[in-house]
Amino acid sequence: xxxxxxxxxxxxxxxxxxxxxxxxxxxxxxxxxxxxxxxxxxxxxxxxxxxxxxxxxxxxxxxxxxxxxxxxxxxxxxxxxxxxxxxxxxxxxxxxxxxxxxxxxxxxxxxxxxxxxxxxxxx
Numbered sequence: 001x002x003x004x005x006x007x008x009x010x011x012x013x014x015x016x017x018x019x020x021x022x023x024x025x026x027x028x029x030x031x032x033x034x035x036x037x038x039x040x041x042x043x044x045x046x047x048x049x050x051x052x053x054x055x056x057x058x059x060x061x062x063x064x065x066x067x068x069x070x071x072x073x074x075x076x077x078x079x080x081x082x083x084x085x086x087x088x089x090x091x092x093x094x095x096x097x098x099x100x101x102x103x104x105x106x107x108x109x110x111x112x113x114x115x116x117x118x119x120x121x122x123x
Contacts, residue, residue: 001123005033008121012098015113017105019079022046022097023121026053026085031097032123038079038099049083049097071111078102082111084118091121 005023012021013036020038022031022045029047036042049072056069074081080100086092096118100110 002033004122008117009033009035011117012096012114015098015110017100017110018098019101020099024050024095024097026050026093026095032094036099046097053083053085053095076102080105080107080110082114084114086118086121090123094123096121
């Protein structure tokens with residue numbers, strides 16, 4: 001499984017403009033696999049983004065919204081941060097985290113490729 005997770009991270013890092021990628025456990029905030037050089041600690045960012053995912057899930061529950069989160073996008077002045085919630089039987093409770101250099105990335109293409117990779121993840 002670790003080799004498959006590392007392969008997934010490498011696939012994410014091959015997306016144009018990608019600077020960092022991780023596969024993260026929502027409950028613990030722990031990165032199961034990560035790579036790249038985004039210029040900050042990916043483990044800290046993974047934990048922080050798990051808080052964002054849990055907060056959104058709790059809010060959806062509180063207001064009675066059914067359905068599931070597909071992805072969350074955070075835009076910074078020089079970066080994009082994409083969170084894709086995995087939902088297959090073997091990947092429930094995990095998300096993909098991808099950081100992109102805004103000047104080098106094509107956001108639409110990156111989101112498309114991220115979704116393709118997400119469909120292939122297995123743990």
